[in-house]
Amino acid sequence: MPQPPVSPSALDAALRRRSIRRYTSAPVPDDTLTALLAAMARAPSASNTQPWRVVVVRDPARKQALQEAADNQPQVGGAPVVLALYTDMEDVVAHLDEVVHPDLAPERRAATMASLTRTFGAMTVAERAAWGQAQTGIALGYLLLCAEALGLGTSPMLGFDAARVRALLEIPAHASVNALVALGVPAEPGFRPHRHPLNRIVSWR
Ligand SMILES: Cc1cc2nc3c(=O)[nH]c(=O)nc-3n(C[C@H](O)[C@H](O)[C@H](O)COP(=O)(O)O)c2cc1C
Known part of the structure; x- marks a missing residue:
């Protein structure tokens, strides 16, 4: 199968991205937001479970709360848009037919669904949530990089009271909130990157 040409844009976005905590008042158009969420939704996940769910918050009163x-x-x-990215493995388990690939032969689909039902059935709700949160972390990475590629700044956040966020956004109680992400046109450059040198984090054998 012919491969698309290699594009440096993902690399560029990874090297350019910084957390942005001040935004201009420029709105994020609906089609830009939709393009971003569609790219995020292409993130890979174990068994294609796609346990990530997103609430888009634009209402000023809701953002203030x-x-x-x-x-x-x-x-x-201060951002024109805030995304709440959460994990709902109970929704995944209730709709396994949605995640198993439709191109598989019927017997193979049935066997895959039975296997996933056994795997997730052997876990507690909390264990399933932790498993799913790891998948949603991949989607968070896609979201941050693709926002950068679209010229938007982001501020991922874990500093929040999860119970209050769930109540405010009507997120199910069993779901885990992976991150709030402020999104918009940057009004500051952000901090210069501070990262481990590669020899601190990589071993070659
Ligand atoms: C999951 C996650 C949670 C974070 N939580 C917060 C937060 O609550 N508040 C904040 O100001 N920054 C938060 N950050 C931003 C980090 O501090 C930042 O990514 C890190 O210092 C590297 O800086 P950079 O994003 O500018 O490259 C968070 C980042 C991630 C990925």
Whole structure:
């Protein structure tokens, strides 16, 4: 099968991206937001479970309430859009037919669904949530990189009261909130990157 040409844009976006905590008032158009979410949704996940779910928050009053539930971090109220990225493995388990590939032969689909039912059935709700959160972390990475590629800044956040965020956004109680992500046109450059040198994190054998 012919491969698309190698594009440096993912590399560029990875090297350019920084957390942005101040935004201009420029709105994020619906089609840009949709393109971003569609790219995020292409993230890979174990057994293609795709346990990530997203709430898009643009209403100023809701953003303000969210900011109060997020340690009063100003980028929550100050960004034109805030995304709440959460994991709902109970929804996945209830709809396994949606995630098993339709191109598989019927017997193979049935066997895959039975195997997933056994695997997830042997876990507690909390264990399933932790398993799913690892998958949603991949989607978070896609989201941050693709936003950068679209010229948008992001501020991923874990500093929030999960119970308050769930209540404010009507997220199911069993779901785990992976991150809030402020999104918009940057009004600051962000901090210069500070990362481990490769020889601190990579071993060659
Ligand atoms: C999952 C996650 C949670 C984070 N939580 C917060 C947060 O609550 N508040 C904040 O200001 N930054 C938060 N950050 C941003 C990190 O501090 C930042 O990514 C890191 O210092 C590297 O800087 P950079 O993103 O500019 O490259 C978070 C980042 C990630 C990936």
